[in-house]
Amino acid sequence: xxxxxxxxxxxxxxxxxxxxxxxxxxVTNFRSLLWYKQEKKAPTFLFMLTSSGIEKKSGRLSSILDxxxxxxxxxxxxxxxxxxAIYLCAVESNTGKLIFGQxxxxxxxx
Amino acid sequence: xxxxxxxxxxxxxxxxxxxxxxxxxxLGHNAMYWYKQSAKKPLELMFVYNFKEQTExxxxxxxxxxxxxxxxxxxxxxxxxxxxxxxxxxxASSPPGADEQFFGPGTRLTVL
Numbered sequence: 587x588x589x590x591x592x593x594x595x596x597x598x599x600x601x602x603x604x605x606x607x608x609x610x611x612x613v614t615n616f617r618s619l620l621w622y623k624q625e626k627k628a629p630t631f632l633f634m635l636t637s638s639g640i641e642k643k644s645g646r647l648s649s650i651l652d653x654x655x656x657x658x659x660x661x662x663x664x665x666x667x668x669x670x671a672i673y674l675c676a677v678e679s680n681t682g683k684l685i686f687g688q689x690x691x692x693x694x695x696x
Numbered sequence: 697x698x699x700x701x702x703x704x705x706x707x708x709x710x711x712x713x714x715x716x717x718x719x720x721x722x723l724g725h726n727a728m729y730w731y732k733q734s735a736k737k738p739l740e741l742m743f744v745y746n747f748k749e750q751t752e753x754x755x756x757x758x759x760x761x762x763x764x765x766x767x768x769x770x771x772x773x774x775x776x777x778x779x780x781x782x783x784x785x786x787x788a789s790s791p792p793g794a795d796e797q798f799f800g801p802g803t804r805l806t807v808l
Contacts, residue, residue, distance in 0.1 A: 590738075620797075628786050628799030629739070674739060686739040 588613045590677050592687035600695050603665050607690045609675030610657040619658050621649055622674040624689070629674055632660070665694045699723045700800035702787050708806045711777060717803045719770040719787030728770040729797065730762060731786040739786070745770060777807045 590611045599605055609619065618636045622629035633642045638653035646665075651658045662669055672689040679685075700721045709715050719728065730742040742756045745764040759781075761773040770787055784804050788797040 628788075628802050631796045631798070634796060676739070684741045686741075688738050 588677075588679070588683070588685050590675055590685050590687035592673075592675050592690050594690060595688060596691040596693070598693045598695065599665055601666055603694075604661065604663045605665060605692060607660040607662075607673050607675075607692070608657065609660070609687055610655075611675075611677045611685075611687075612656065613677045613679055613685060615680040616653070617678045617680045619651055620676045620678065620684075621658070621660050622676065624672040624674055625670075632673075662692075665692075667694050667696055670694045700787060700789055700798050702785075702800035702803050704803060705801065706804045706806075708808065709774070709777065710808050711779070713777075714773070714775045716774065717772040717785055717787075717805075719772075719789075719800055720768060721789045721798070721800075722768055723789060723798065724791065725789035725798070726767050726792045727790045728764060728767070729788040729790075730770065730772050731788065731799075732783050733786060733802070734780075734783040743772075774805075777805075779807050781805065782807045 593608045618634050620634050621632040623632055633649045635651035638651050641648055641650045646663045649660045670693050672691050674689045675687040676684050703718045726747050728745045732740045732742055743753055743762040744751050748764045748767055759775050759777055763771040782805055784802045786802045787800040790797045
């Protein structure tokens with residue numbers, strides 16, 4: 587059965603800290619891995635990763651995929667209270683099926 | 697604001713009611729999606745439409761019936777739902793040749 591597992595499930599840090607969120611997967615016919623940020627409203631797309639070892643970066647956020655280890659990490663440096671959200675990882679198969687992990691709830695305290 | 701709109705934003709319905717959720721985008725996107733987000737469960741993909749054709753149906757019960765009359769509109773028709781169907785229903789769309797998805801604000805559905 588295809589599955590996506592994220593860890594930790596929740597995390598509390600202070601402003602300025604660096605956090606690393608993990609996503610591991612077992613998905614048949616892997617096509618891409620996606621990261622989303624979900625606040626009170628709908629998820630916001632962050633990154634899509636298809637190639638192993640290539641870092642995607644956007645401001646203080648970066649992500650990298652390791653196809654050998656079937657995993658990805660999302661790094662956030664110099665965290666701010668506005669980074670508080672649920673971070674979702676999803677894996678897409680070649681058939682278009684999209685499987686989401688449970689999410690990591692990040693709370694950044696002032 | 698992503699340009700994907702959903703109506704209604706909140707819906708309360710009885711188990712015998714028939715209602716429809718609407719999603720609309722005028723972004724030129726060709727793919728549209730319905731997702732279900734239940735409390736304490738991962739986001740679930742329900743249906744995928746590409747160029748108005750349904751390409752994915754993730755074992756969704758027949759009491760949920762999607763309709764895509766054109767590439768800008770997507771409906772989810774609801775009939776004889778169960779209380780466990782109470783959830784946030786999200787619509788998303790994506791542009792041709794891209795995997796990035798733009799989500800609507802969702803419809804919070806409560807089934808009594």
